[in-house]
Amino acid sequence: MRQILQLLIVLIGVSIYSQTTTSKDPVYRASLSDLKLDNYPKDSTANALVLYEFGKSYVDRNEYDLRTEIKRKIKIFNKEGFDNANVTIYLYKSNSSTYEKVEDIFASTYTLENDKVVQTELDPKNIYREEYDENITMVKFTLPNIKEGSVITYSYKLESPYMRKYHGWEFQGRIPKLYSEYNTSIPGNWLYHIKLVGGKKLSTNTMDIEKQCLQMYNGASADCSVAKYIMKDIPAFIEEDYMTTESNYLARIEYELETFRGMDGTVKHYTKTWKDVDKELRTEKDIGRQLRKSIDVEELLSEDIINMSDPLEKAKAIYHFVQNAYTWNGEYRIFEDVSVKNLIKNKSGNISSINILLHSLLRDSGITVNPILLSTRNNGFATKLFPVFTDFNYLLVEASINDKKYLLDATDKFLNFGLVPYRCLNGYGRRIDFKKGSEWIDIKPPLKSSMLYMVDLSFDEQQNLVGSVKGKTTGYHALNSRKAYFPNEDAYVQNLQDKTIDIDISNHSVENSSKTSPSFTESYNVQYEAESISETIYLNPFLFPFFKENPFKLQERTYPIDFGYEDRYIYVLKFDLGDEYIVQENPESLVMSLPNKTGSITFSTKVVGNLVNMTFNISFNEAVYTPEYYPYLKEFMNKAVNIQTNSLIVLKKK
Incomplete structure (x- = not known):
């Protein structure tokens, strides 16, 4: 049965x-044509x-x-x-x-x-x-x-x-x-x-x-x-x-x-107003109840943190405590299984549990905070027309300190204070305020991210190209560097070596950088094998190109170009020719801008005596570009890639 x-x-x-x-439908049936x-x-x-x-x-x-x-x-x-x-x-x-x-x-x-x-x-x-x-x-x-x-x-x-x-x-x-x-x-x-x-x-x-x-x-x-x-x-x-x-x-x-x-x-009524939703959230059994609960600050925080007088330093200390003491279990489920009590007991929990604990510790330490609901990049935009809870899959904390607002997320052990995960850069979120009512806010990084290389090259006694490199990254580039370096330093250096086939790297060191410092600074020595024909040397000055190919290949793009954050790339070369060589040919300089000053490329090479000074700067002044910018960005990136892959400094023995 x-x-x-x-x-x-x-x-x-x-x-x-x-x-x-x-x-039998003539429109639907396939025709000879x-x-x-x-x-x-x-x-x-x-x-x-x-x-x-x-x-x-x-x-x-x-x-x-x-x-x-x-x-x-x-x-x-x-x-x-x-x-x-x-x-x-x-x-x-x-x-x-x-x-x-x-x-x-x-x-x-x-x-x-x-x-x-x-x-x-x-x-x-x-x-x-x-x-x-x-x-x-x-x-x-x-x-x-x-x-x-x-x-x-x-x-x-x-x-x-x-x-x-x-x-x-x-x-x-x-x-x-x-x-x-x-x-x-x-x-x-x-x-x-x-x-x-x-x-x-x-x-x-x-x-x-x-x-x-x-x-x-x-x-x-x-x-x-x-x-x-x-x-x-x-x-x-x-x-x-x-x-x-x-x-x-x-x-x-x-x-x-x-x-x-x-x-x-x-x-x-199935669709409600935000005023109705704010009222319901206040009494909601998971997020609402957890947000209202008080936390025993003295039980969790050390006396050193509790006794801090500077609110910003105290907020940073509380943030790093939660960040290091508790581990994200990989689950979003921001409206389900939210329990600060279980998080404290198990040392692991979902997005809401960790960031609500951060919210409560900051609030009960005298710092003004609000939860922020948002939808991640992979989850799609949350509609602004009316409240739809299923649109949201993430919760951040906004702290207001000395008339400045900081967006915080304690689920990533490598995030610096004030930086949120890249997955959260999806335009906007909803600030929840049980007293004043909720409102939409922009979700964007406080500063432009950057990547900088400073390269010094010269000839040694055997006429080999040797030199030093100093690299510095900030923002999301620094976050990626920290995530790659601190879990396995040897693997990081080996990966750096593998990316540069013609370059030998030695004496790598990291300066004044921790797992959560806002910048990542490294230095190392290099030995470079340039292409040599007879008494002429052909040198590509870009030991570390930022882009090896143009990511934009479509004939037409009908949706925005969303980098997530404003960005800058800088490459500075100082090349000491010594007394053996002269410059026979230099790359052509270039200045190029995107419409409305939304981006720029500057590239120049100058020879002063025995020194070659080269600078290359790419700047993206917008986090998101509308589709109308696509043909300009496509040509912009063509120029950037061409400069890095095809520029040659031709040297000839005196």
Whole structure:
């Protein structure tokens, strides 16, 4: 009986495969011109192209659940596009009796053979069901007879009992799309926040009212708002360096239920104001309760820290105590399993537990603090339109000392006071203040990060190039250096040696740097083998290039270039030629700027007597650049890379 029941659930979840009228739709059916199309002129790199995409969501007039119909037609240009023939449908279930279903799956592959269109239909036996976890079931199928030049079509219908989450629509994906259309019908009982994400314009955006679209058993009825959204010529979304998660930028429509009004007059609000949320947070059982609890400062802190009179020094001491005494267990879960008591007992806990302990110790030591809720770079932007707790996955502490604010995070043993992890640089966060009310604040580093090399070179008695290097990093560059150096100093030096094949490194030392100092300073000696032909030496002066290749390779980028922080790179060379050589050729100097003084490159080489002085400076004056800057940044980085890889100082014996 149990096996029969399980089989019935499977059959209900994926209903019997059937060919629908979709295959007869002239727009949906593959044409001869579709099959003869061999590339997409607007993107010659595209491996596949969505020719047509249609979606329709509405409330069923009889069952009162959410129905969604989906149709797609995709052109496959080459073997790299074959992955688009693998289709996965995700179904959600909350329990054994409430779950989403898919039905009427129909799929065909069209190929051109001897100038004739051949259609190969998907065998229903090749539709598979896989339990991903306790809440997600995946329904999978692969289109048959895929070849280069094929056109695939597929359609299916979804049934969902979860009206709280209206079906969203992604206009943009991994391959370009010629046409994407989404139609919705929403009864007036349900009021949603509708958000268009991604910054792309709709070619069609209409809305009408359909009278009495929904009839209830008691004779009550509701009107529906009927909308049509169309987007055309949508470029593929291609990930590139210096971006946050793609969900921040994919062109799509999202729905968040604000209010439900029952036919009996009942009203239920799902989306609240921040004023309501602030009140609820104050009494919330995890974060709220933990934030309100007092901490026995004398039990945890030493007398030296307690007796400090300077508030900034005391705050730093408390910060370093929490940072060193407690270890982050790698879990975010900021609204679950939050327990300062368990953290103190186990010496390990999640993000909220550690930073709430820091918050409480600072507060109970007389320092003004506020918790900051935010969403990390990989989690996407938190919406500012209305409170959505699921958007947040991180908690920081803001300390106000001597009219200056410091953002703090004690989960990383290498962070210096006032610097937050790179993962937190996602634009903004929400300051929680139970007395004054919460507000949005910017999340950005207090200072520009930098990387500096000062190189002194000369010839020894055997005419070998020898010298010394002093390197200094600040901000996030220093954080990366500390994380690489302090856990294993020998491995750090070996890695430094491995990066410089033609250079021997010796006498490495680190000066005045600790695991949490704001800068990292190192020095070492080098011996360099320059390319020599006859009595001429060809020297690339950049022993340690900042960039070996241009990270920007796209023809067009439609989303911001997000470095996370303002940045600067400086390389200074002092080269003593002695009495044996003269400079025959010098690299050309260059000065270049980004529009609106948002960045600059300066490069110059001067010969004064027997000395060659070279300076190279790259400055990024913005943490985030809008897509309009992309062609300028691309050329900017081309120049920067070319200078470092192709500049030569040519020396000739006197």
